[in-house]
Amino acid sequence: MAPSLDDFQGRHGGGVAKRSKVTIVGSGNWGSVAAKLVASNALKLDSFHDEVRMWVYEETLPNGKKLTDVINRENENVKYLPGIKLGKNVVADPDLVHAVEGADMLVFVTPHQFVEGICKRLVGKLGKDVEAISLIKGMEVKREGPRMISSVISDQLGINCCVLMGANIANEIAEGKFSEATVGYRYDRAVAAKWVQLFTTPYFSVTPVQDVEGVELCGTLKNVVAIAAGFVDGLEMGNNTKAAIMRIGLREMKRFSKLLFPSVKDTTFFESCGVADLITTCLGGRNRRVAEAFAKNRGERSFDVLEAEMLHGQKLQGVSTASELYEVLSDRGWLEMFPLFATVHEISTGRLPPSAIVEYDGNSLEVA
Amino acid sequence: MAPSLDDFQGRHGGGVAKRSKVTIVGSGNWGSVAAKLVASNALKLDSFHDEVRMWVYEETLPNGKKLTDVINRENENVKYLPGIKLGKNVVADPDLVHAVEGADMLVFVTPHQFVEGICKRLVGKLGKDVEAISLIKGMEVKREGPRMISSVISDQLGINCCVLMGANIANEIAEGKFSEATVGYRYDRAVAAKWVQLFTTPYFSVTPVQDVEGVELCGTLKNVVAIAAGFVDGLEMGNNTKAAIMRIGLREMKRFSKLLFPSVKDTTFFESCGVADLITTCLGGRNRRVAEAFAKNRGERSFDVLEAEMLHGQKLQGVSTASELYEVLSDRGWLEMFPLFATVHEISTGRLPPSAIVEYDGNSLEVA
Numbered sequence: 001m002a003p004s005l006d007d008f009q010g011r012h013g014g015g016v017a018k019r020s021k022v023t024i025v026g027s028g029n030w031g032s033v034a035a036k037l038v039a040s041n042a043l044k045l046d047s048f049h050d051e052v053r054m055w056v057y058e059e060t061l062p063n064g065k066k067l068t069d070v071i072n073r074e075n076e077n078v079k080y081l082p083g084i085k086l087g088k089n090v091v092a093d094p095d096l097v098h099a100v101e102g103a104d105m106l107v108f109v110t111p112h113q114f115v116e117g118i119c120k121r122l123v124g125k126l127g128k129d130v131e132a133i134s135l136i137k138g139m140e141v142k143r144e145g146p147r148m149i150s151s152v153i154s155d156q157l158g159i160n161c162c163v164l165m166g167a168n169i170a171n172e173i174a175e176g177k178f179s180e181a182t183v184g185y186r187y188d189r190a191v192a193a194k195w196v197q198l199f200t201t202p203y204f205s206v207t208p209v210q211d212v213e214g215v216e217l218c219g220t221l222k223n224v225v226a227i228a229a230g231f232v233d234g235l236e237m238g239n240n241t242k243a244a245i246m247r248i249g250l251r252e253m254k255r256f257s258k259l260l261f262p263s264v265k266d267t268t269f270f271e272s273c274g275v276a277d278l279i280t281t282c283l284g285g286r287n288r289r290v291a292e293a294f295a296k297n298r299g300e301r302s303f304d305v306l307e308a309e310m311l312h313g314q315k316l317q318g319v320s321t322a323s324e325l326y327e328v329l330s331d332r333g334w335l336e337m338f339p340l341f342a343t344v345h346e347i348s349t350g351r352l353p354p355s356a357i358v359e360y361d362g363n364s365l366e367v368a
Numbered sequence: 369m370a371p372s373l374d375d376f377q378g379r380h381g382g383g384v385a386k387r388s389k390v391t392i393v394g395s396g397n398w399g400s401v402a403a404k405l406v407a408s409n410a411l412k413l414d415s416f417h418d419e420v421r422m423w424v425y426e427e428t429l430p431n432g433k434k435l436t437d438v439i440n441r442e443n444e445n446v447k448y449l450p451g452i453k454l455g456k457n458v459v460a461d462p463d464l465v466h467a468v469e470g471a472d473m474l475v476f477v478t479p480h481q482f483v484e485g486i487c488k489r490l491v492g493k494l495g496k497d498v499e500a501i502s503l504i505k506g507m508e509v510k511r512e513g514p515r516m517i518s519s520v521i522s523d524q525l526g527i528n529c530c531v532l533m534g535a536n537i538a539n540e541i542a543e544g545k546f547s548e549a550t551v552g553y554r555y556d557r558a559v560a561a562k563w564v565q566l567f568t569t570p571y572f573s574v575t576p577v578q579d580v581e582g583v584e585l586c587g588t589l590k591n592v593v594a595i596a597a598g599f600v601d602g603l604e605m606g607n608n609t610k611a612a613i614m615r616i617g618l619r620e621m622k623r624f625s626k627l628l629f630p631s632v633k634d635t636t637f638f639e640s641c642g643v644a645d646l647i648t649t650c651l652g653g654r655n656r657r658v659a660e661a662f663a664k665n666r667g668e669r670s671f672d673v674l675e676a677e678m679l680h681g682q683k684l685q686g687v688s689t690a691s692e693l694y695e696v697l698s699d700r701g702w703l704e705m706f707p708l709f710a711t712v713h714e715i716s717t718g719r720l721p722p723s724a725i726v727e728y729d730g731n732s733l734e735v736a
Binding site: 168169172177178179180203205238239240241244247250254266267269270272275283284 | 548652
């Protein structure tokens with residue numbers, strides 16, 4: 001059982017306004033960085049309870065010690081964010097239900113395949129005014145529409161759920177390098193403002209946008225564009241072509257999002273979750289890297305083989321998202337409106353050569 | 369005097385519709401590529417006269433031959449685009465007034481400092497229905513407003529002038545690598561469509577946009593953002609930060625353009641002239657490269673010194689544009705609305721250290 005930090009509260013005296021208690025649900029690389037950001041603000045700001053609980057999927061480390069014990073003793077997630085102090089007010093807790101007990105604000109930051117299971121375990125365990133935010137990139141694009149992670153959380157738990165996305169490579173933020181993020185919210189601007197307050201630091205600039213779907217779709221669709229950018233790199237087509245492909249990709253992201261959700265705003269794509277995250281992902285990122293290797297090998301070695309070799313068991317989101325997207329596009333008769341998305345899938349399944357990413361009949365890549 | 373290609377016309381027989389005669393005013397690297405693109409379409413399409421005249425500022429080559437003679441004999445601009453055939457229907461002409469005689473469409477693609485002088489020599493020499501397009505990046509930003517190259521041409525010659533901008537590194541296009549461009553036009557969509565037709569090839573995709581000012585401002589302001597991106601590279605801040613700086617730069621480009629010209633459209637910044645040209649310029653490009661060297665030297669070696677060393681006499685547009693911008697911003701009381709533009713100037717003049725590009729008080733780089 002995790003220690004309590006009630007004594008932290010004592011020194012502030014009894015304020016009138018209720019302090020919000022925050023729990024981080026997840027403790028991987030990005031989850032640990034989120035905990036560090038949130039914990040520094042929780043200590044500083046009167047509107048938050050000092051203690052930030054972090055649910056940790058318990059693991060036994062090679063030295064026989066429990067991960068939660070080490071985090072609580074050393075204030076460091078030695079496995080997923082070694083070398084970075086999280087803050088003394090972060091309390092790791094291996095018990096999911098206990099970790100969220102009394103929480104007013106939940107930050108979801110787990111691998112996306114675990115969200116549904118976690119929500120099931122939380123049903124009936126939360127207060128009715130709890131607010132959630134999802135930092136999880138990688139919602140699924142299904143034929144019946146996308147399965148937004150924020151909707152899964154909202155629907156299963158009956159609570160409001162915002163999202164936080166952006167050009168944020170966890171380790172660079174942990175080192176205090178300047179980054180930005182976008183908070184997408186649905187109705188309540190005051191709630192969004194509270195999330196912005198909780199995450200903003202001098203090196204992490206957060207902007208609220210009333211467009212949950214637009215923000216969340218950016219985070220998924222950009223991985224497909226990164227595959228295309230990787231092909232261009234592998235073919236050594238130069239910066240003109242790469243910029244053109246990224247631009248066409250951004251336009252298809254916008255067009256697809258607006259077709260699915262007419263409420264999605266053009267301006268969202270100018271935010272960190274849009275153009276900036278796209279740039280980061282197309283400059284670095286594993287989707288780009290493996291796609292580059294794929295094109296260099298003229299598609300003769302499959303993505304499965306390259307993934308196994310280069311990523312040690314991790315899967316590429318871009319390739320599976322492209323495949324899901326392709327199904328949606330064929331099903332709805334939209335293939336011709338999304339030549340870049342379609343071509344990425346056709347290349348990655350070996351139906352077209354990598355060079356097809358820039359071969360076109362004058363209409364394919366340039367639909368008005 | 370340049371040869372005539374009247375015999376070219378003979379084989380098409382006497383069509384009813386008048387064929388437009390095109391002259392390229394300029395013959396540098398980009399001008400030669402433009403001539404190649406235009407010449408291939410002029411031959412193919414019935415709406416254009418086959419012969420494309422190109423005004424060449426006459427030079428004597430080291431072997432004693434005239435540049436125009438060599439171009440006309442070898443169909444190659446051996447000085448500014450060696451190794452690339454321009455097309456046999458390109459006729460180099462050293463006489464400016466003769467080169468534009470009878471022309472219906474003029475493509476301006478000279479260094480920007482020569483535009484005014486060239487226009488003066490053309491006053492009274494053009495038909496009244498002549499259409500112009502400017503491919504010249506680098507209009508000046510003056511206190512009384514920007515001095516758009518398209519306006520200089522329009523005002524001095526009393527003709528309509530479109531612009532063509534985009535992510536187009538001349539040599540990559542000459543090699544047939546896929547690129548895009550944007551044509552900005554003011555009123556007449558049919559005229560824009562004709563320019564699009566004249567420039568479009570299977571590897572060069574051109575989109576018309578009714579927003580001359582937006583398109584032209586993108587081409588100038590992006591160079592200031594490229595200086596900022598170069599600082600981030602020199603400081604080794606990583607991809608998150610670089611993407612954030614590019615995004616903030618794009619936003620300031622948009623904000624500034626719309627303040628000057630309320631008619632400027634948001635969507636223009638999603639075109640090739642906007643986000644794509646910005647990406648190309650911030651990935652490669654000499655503004656970025658010299659700014660990187662500046663930051664690596666902690667600003668201890670001035671831009672003047674680095675320019676002389678690295679660019680062999682060429683000047684950086686980004687640094688002078690930042691200086692002109694700064695004057696406009698101070699004059700109008702807009703400095704706080706454009707922290708990135710302002711900071712680039714303050715760093716490049718030595719008033720702030722390069723690291724200031726990501727140091728901020730929570731307000732400077734993040735104005736709503």
